[in-house]
Amino acid sequence: MTYEFTLADVAYLGTAAEALAEVDRLPLTGGSYLADVAKVRDRLGERAGPVLETVLLRRKAVTKVADPHKWLFTDAALQQATPAPVARLRARRFAGRDVHDATCSIGADLAALQATARRAVGSDLDPVRLAMARHNVPGATLVRADALRPVTRGTAVFADPGRRDAAGRRRWRAGDFLPPLDELAGAWPGADLAVKCAPGMDFAELPWAGEVELVSLDGQVREACVWTGSLATTRRRATVLRTSGPEWTVTDAEPDDCPVREVGEWLVDPDGAVVRAGLVRQYAARHGLWQLDERIAYLSGDAPPPGIRAFRVLEDGRYSEKTLRQRLRAREIGRLEILVRGLDVDPNALRPRLKLKGPNEATVVIARVGRTPVAYVCEAVLVSAPASEP
Known part of the structure; x- marks a missing residue:
């Protein structure tokens, strides 16, 4: 249950900087929570509820507002x-x-x-x-x-x-x-x-x-x-923001000349904003990429766009559990990221069946290309971003 604030609570909190700072010095985490709450109730009585809730909400708000320690919130807001x-x-x-x-x-x-x-x-x-x-x-x-x-x-x-x-x-x-x-x-x-x-x-x-x-x-x-x-x-736009690094945008007004070809040296999974905005082809055309299949968002190319996590293709072939297990064993893959697009494959269920063993790590992308399930064994790479928009 979340605390339901009243107008009286808001009026009090606006003058309670000292009490809020005192409670914020408490850990209020797993092992100490009950003891911390008891201290606050002994100290503040009926004011304990709004103060505790405000301190906890301010801690959650660090990704939402600047200077969250100055703000008042409700949980839903x-x-x-x-x-x-x-x-x-x-x-x-x-x-x-x-x-x-x-x-x-x-x-x-x-x-x-x-x-x-x-x-x-x-x-x-x-x-x-x-x-x-x-x-x-x-x-x-x-x-x-x-x-x-x-x-x-x-x-x-x-x-x-x-x-x-x-x-x-x-x-x-x-x-x-x-x-x-x-x-x-x-x-x-x-x-x-x-x-x-x-x-x-x-x-x-x-x-x-x-x-x-x-x-x-x-x-x-x-x-x-x-x-x-x-x-x-414009009609459709995708905007990509980073807390550190440049922002960029792509719109439906841009060219969408994007061929469909077999996989190249790299696989690229466009940002989710690009996919949901339906601008995969525009993004591909901007960066000289192509589609593996018109129905999936994965792109391929000879060089990845800057500032993203891309996948260097080590090998690919028709997907089956047996064949994939053999490929991973040959490469001594003990840690594996599994990405799936267009197929009913549960990565969490698949991983133990692959019997991974070895010192190396990889990413496998499993996708339906045409009517064929294909597995791409890849090396994940963080591509450095330039100082300006990609």
Whole structure:
């Protein structure tokens, strides 16, 4: 059970820096947790709950906001909050404009928008989250309002609808978001609108979407954002961010000349944002790669793109467990990464059956090429990135 904050809790936490710092000095980990909680309850009494929960949430928030020790959160709001690098990326499109964050919650996106917009307004229906946003984003203009009942005019609008039901399960259909996506778009006719969505949803459900952007951070697809009006600049975009290293993007406006050929020296698994945005061919054309099969995302080439983890092909052939076991034994492979695409093969079940033994390690990519299951035995290589976009 997570702690349910009240407005009184938020008011207290805004003045409780000393108590929060004192509790944050405790380990609050496995072996010490019960004893630590007892100490906090003896020290703070009825204030123990909100202080403990805030300290724990701040520790989880290190990947979401800068200076998390200054922020207030609820558990659900923290789970949905946009990581700071992604929020900053999106805020760049709103630069110099009047912007309304119509579902501002605790203020993670509002803080990024405030840094780029001419003026930024935040609104939310939840009074507790709105009070936290006032603490988290000093100086922000905040009002309590329903995202489906506009309280601003002439603003560009950002919204991050709820994507989990009461049991915490993710919502994937446009009508199941809170508020539903079509109703949200209909509430702001003619507005330049950006809506944060679930990466795995079917974007064909959103005929009003001008652009769909998939964003990954450090190799993990973090979100999709739908852009409308003048905010949309193409139909599909994949943006790849790294906490250290350059960002880059690929769009459907780029050439997609990508042949289908047999495997070359390297295998490349494009970033998940590229795959989910349906831009594998554009990515391949940019880097001189080709497809092994039109139905799978793995690419091949004579040289890998910079700044990625690629796979140098050592040998390949038709896949069977017996043949693969023999190949790995001949190479004395004792540690094996197994990647599968287009076949019903469970890597965790396959690994013990291969009876791995030896000092060497490898990666095997198992994929269906045409109608043939093929196994590629590879060496994984981290390809260095240049100082500029790949």
